[in-house]
Amino acid sequence: MSNGELTRRTFLTSVGVTGGAGALFATMGALGHAPVRVATPDFQAPQRADFHLTGRSTRRIVILGGGIAGLTAAYELGKAGYDCTVLEARDVSGGRNLTIRGGRVEKDLDGHTQRADFSSGTYLNAGPARIAQWMVTLDYCRELGVPIQPFVNANADTLIYQQAAGAPVRFRTAKADLYGYVSELLAKATDQGALDTVLTAEDKARLLSFLEDFGDIGPEHDYAGSPRRGFASYPGAGEDRGSPLPGPPSLSDVFASEVGRYLSFEFGYDQAMMMFQPVGGMDRIAAALTARVGRQRVRLGAQVLKVTGGPSDVTVTYRQGGREQTITADFCIATLPPHLMARIPHNLGTNITAALAAFFPFAAGKIGLEYRSRWWENDERIYGGSTQTDLDIGQIWYPSHDFHAPRGLLVGYYHFADAAEAYGALPPPERTARAITQGVKIHGPKYRTELASAFSMAWHRTPHLEAAWNYAPWDDPAAFRLLLQPAGRVYFAGDWLSQAVAWQHGAFLSARAVVTALHQRVLKS
């Protein structure tokens, strides 16, 4: 950028200069302030009264896939009395909304079989694990009576581990150092007049006042550490002011360490705290939906073989208990992962197959490590949250619940793409061994010696799912749009057809959109 562009015009509106504080603040309200109420997407659940009033009758619906999208479609349509049947290929409903407890068996596509040995009360949310405040998922928790508790998605006392550094640093320390040096640099540049062409004297005074506080740099504008970094031992009784941590490192060292790359995660609109999880496991949502739909309507172990759309109905062929069966309904809602749906024979047109196949399946892996003690709480004072690394484990999560219990479960890796493929290709015991070797680098030998059991998911190698999630083909928006419309009497739904891919929020809203469209069509027919 050229020097000339850096003018006052770039930074200042005339309001602040000419209108005085009153006008300025009035403008603030108009320009930038959030309405306190968050608009949630309009949705009117179908009701029985919709039919009573019109004299029309409900319809039979066959739903392919008993994940969140499929269950939600059945649940919402069920409110108006639609006769829904859900075909789910796996032995449990919920799809990727999967909580692993002791006794759970998973066999992957490579023939690796695992049985969870977790003790009672211990569980791994193998798929979705966190819910942001604005997500419709929370509305479903409230409506379904699923109690929630905080999910710790950011914690000043978790760690950043970079291989080159060889020792972890706590987030609070990295943050204090980065904010300190950024403030020092900008304050000194301001002091020296480097911003005089773009800032008024008032702007400068306000900026410096902010930086002194934000970076804890003092009136001299030198960052020389801060209690915000944390302590080797914290202030205590009498005159014990605690022991500071060594440091801070020099500005150059702090930026060279690249710890700064981990700080923006917690600013994300979908990741910023507070976040939440159901008490007792994410599958409480799937279980509650399934119960409301009615277990008898959710056929487990039912694998879809063929979809045949006709002018007035849809026939689905599926295999359950080794027997091929068909079901005919007025409409079908297909919520299978698109790359799997693309493989199922149908008569909906080759453009549909091509559009489904255009999505990008994505690999992710997660491992649950049950420990005999909660050493991360008792010894390291880490109560929830995640440690971020540049190791192939990606991150380590500490549990957000049952604090101070005798045992607990860490997520020993949550990783994607190449790392997920590399671990997923290993037999599960080797995945565990590799994860433990990495974790020992951060937490020391207890990471190995305190281990009780492990269970890992390689989503891309999990039958009937074969991906952690699917990204839309952004180079081919027509494919995405095509699937937002019904193919005859077949509708498509899932997080993959939303702007919240890999979030239950997307699956819920996509299902709602299809429910609304289908119901309106029925009421008009």
Place this chain on the structure above:
Amino acid sequence: MSNGELTRRTFLTSVGVTGGAGALFATMGALGHAPVRVATPDFQAPQRADFHLTGRSTRRIVILGGGIAGLTAAYELGKAGYDCTVLEARDVSGGRNLTIRGGRVEKDLDGHTQRADFSSGTYLNAGPARIAQWMVTLDYCRELGVPIQPFVNANADTLIYQQAAGAPVRFRTAKADLYGYVSELLAKATDQGALDTVLTAEDKARLLSFLEDFGDIGPEHDYAGSPRRGFASYPGAGEDRGSPLPGPPSLSDVFASEVGRYLSFEFGYDQAMMMFQPVGGMDRIAAALTARVGRQRVRLGAQVLKVTGGPSDVTVTYRQGGREQTITADFCIATLPPHLMARIPHNLGTNITAALAAFFPFAAGKIGLEYRSRWWENDERIYGGSTQTDLDIGQIWYPSHDFHAPRGLLVGYYHFADAAEAYGALPPPERTARAITQGVKIHGPKYRTELASAFSMAWHRTPHLEAAWNYAPWDDPAAFRLLLQPAGRVYFAGDWLSQAVAWQHGAFLSARAVVTALHQRVLKS
């Protein structure tokens, strides 16, 4: 600061320049990285075996004040069999560790009497409400079997309300705008060479890479808003990418609004998330301590009238049930607020009285507002945390527990000094009315119409406490030090004799220090 001081020497150590990345990172570890284990203050609780081994016998201890310091002293000494009696003037143990539930009655020094009308399950932690991960308070929760849960001390979706702006802004929005503009300013100054004398080319590249991510300013280094600001409606199904909030305001407007002053709170070593609270109310700690000490040892309604130290014992005169009584013990531990202890006749010396009177009592007030609905969750998507204001209410806290319950309790103010004195001087119904009028400015009329009941504490007007906490006389360190030593057989303890004033952590550790000193003295005697 002069220009000349801003040299590379200020910012760079020679290590990074001469030693290459390997040396640099090795130095990082030595310089700045936290040991993962947090050193907790050494403490060996007295044990019965200490006496068995030495043939000595335990002693009688009289403890003045049944707050956290007094109860902890009795609890820890009790482990070795000391015969402790706690004299507590109030009708409940715990001191400022006070949870208000339905039916609780408090009468203040001005004759205002309140009876809490909270419904079952609703409570106000009127005193301490949050616990940082490193605090010894958590160790006591674990040891005492008091379950804990997260306390939401920072939340991107809570609000900043400034009177001049007239409309609240969410923290996430303020943060995105401030970090965006700070990054833009520093990146542009760097681009223009303003920092060439202090940064190497490598430093600059790393700094810019950090700022682009930290401020979400893109390769042009222009802040033009960010999804991090939040949305008027969030991304949803199909092609619904959500609706952005209006804004961002100009750089000048953002700094003029002074929202930045609220951002550093969450960096504090004692305030950074994660923080915790006992499940069911903070007084679970006091109740558990009291139960371990033995209820029969904690005399409620026992007001200390006189302390007489002798060469081999201490006699305490107190009034209980209208009757004056005395108790004689081998030692006394005085944990009353220092300004109240200073008023009690004793023979410990005028220097002790002067030292006690040198502490600064501080005023704080808190109000609990019970609501018939959790509109802040359901309508405004605020799940816990606090809204910060420049109104005389200071802040509004949203509950960190029982999310989605039918009802909930907000802290309608938590304020200090002048604001606390002003509200505390009012009859409680007027305090409520004033707090509601302020809250309506932020949350609208439901802040008034949904209110079910209210209960307020003015700590500085609460009998037997008369302060929220006491600050040490830092202009008179000798006074502080004097009280760290026993006055004959009388020891002093409390958060006021620690480096964690106003935190239970300080009270626990101060009590431990006195327990250790007293026990060592007994073992040596």
